[in-house]
Amino acid sequence: MIPNHRMWDYDLVKDVFNRRDQDCILQIPLSSRSNCDTWYWLPDAKGIYTVRSCYKWMDIISEPPGSGVWSKIWKLAVPAKIKNFLWRAVANVVPTADNLLSRRVEVHPYCTICNASLETTYHVLVDCPFAKQCWMVSLVGFARNFVNFGAWLDALFIRCSIEDSCLAAMVCWGLWQNQNNKVWNHVVGRVSQVLNKAGQDMPADLTLGSVCWKRPRFGWFKCNVGAATSRATARISYGAVIRSSEDNFLAAKCGSLIGIFEAREAEALGVREVLS
Numbered sequence: 145m146i147p148n149h150r151m152w153d154y155d156l157v158k159d160v161f162n163r164r165d166q167d168c169i170l171q172i173p174l175s176s177r178s179n180c181d182t183w184y185w186l187p188d189a190k191g192i193y194t195v196r197s198c199y200k201w202m203d204i205i206s207e208p209p210g211s212g213v214w215s216k217i218w219k220l221a222v223p224a225k226i227k228n229f230l231w232r233a234v235a236n237v238v239p240t241a242d243n244l245l246s247r248r249v250e251v252h253p254y255c256t257i258c259n260a261s262l263e264t265t266y267h268v269l270v271d272c273p274f275a276k277q278c279w280m281v282s283l284v285g286f287a288r289n290f291v292n293f294g295a296w297l298d299a300l301f302i303r304c305s306i307e308d309s310c311l312a313a314m315v316c317w318g319l320w321q322n323q324n325n326k327v328w329n330h331v332v333g334r335v336s337q338v339l340n341k342a343g344q345d346m347p348a349d350l351t352l353g354s355v356c357w358k359r360p361r362f363g364w365f366k367c368n369v370g371a372a373t374s375r376a377t378a379r380i381s382y383g384a385v386i387r388s389s390e391d392n393f394l395a396a397k398c399g400s401l402i403g404i405f406e407a408r409e410a411e412a413l414g415v416r417e418v419l420s
């Protein structure tokens with residue numbers, strides 16, 4: 145760390161550690177306060193571990209999908225073919241290698257993207273390193289250790305908003321198309337392609353870009369913050385503008401921080417910097 149700056153020393157980290165360790169270190173957000181490090185139990189809002197919260201978490205990650213997941217799929221504001229695909233994925237009837245082999249179709253059993261695991265629905269859509277990267281870069285985020293795709297989707301619907309659930313459905317479809325593109329056309333896709341396509345195919349009334357600026361209440365100020373991440377330079381950049389209820393410009397700020405973060409973390413760090 146840079147002394148007294150609460151910031152990673154990027155050059156030093158780059159010189160001392162290999163690429164994998166550099167990424168791991170730079171993904172650790174640094175607190176702006178002088179608190180000591182403590183253990184934090186993620187499934188509890190206060191970070192305190194209890195047996196009860198552990199059982200609750202185990203229920204979430206190990207339960208087969210309840211009837212709720214089916215109705216939530218049909219309520220998603222996404223094209224019918226995507227709902228149909230999710231329904232088939234939860235029922236585990238999409239033609240992945242393990243399903244084809246169980247029907248005596250002779251295919252290569254391993255994932256065509258990573259070639260490191262059996263090609264199952266859960267692997268292709270969640271656990272494959274390529275899928276993980278997509279989820280980690282997307283607004284949806286990544287959660288793991290579920291028994292099957294249905295349980296994973298069920299938990300996603302619980303923790304995500306309707307907009308993010310729709311985006312997740314589009315990303316699932318993109319991952320499946322990417323897998324097929326590799327199998328049939330030998331085309332290796334990129335994370336950005338899958339995510340861009342998912343964002344473009346979202347219904348117009350759900351796309352994030354359709355949100356318009358609204359004036360705050362009379363006498364109030366509004367601060368809008370935006371952030372962008374760059375893995376190549378291991379930095380996030382943020383910008384903010386404050387406007388009054390009369391739509392007058394009052395102040396603006398921009399800056400950058402060292403670290404590798406997901407989009408949502410970058411936005412949160414941008415808000416923190418602007419408020420500090």
Ligand SMILES: [Zn+2]
Nearest residue numbers: 255257258272
């Ligand atoms: Zn894979």
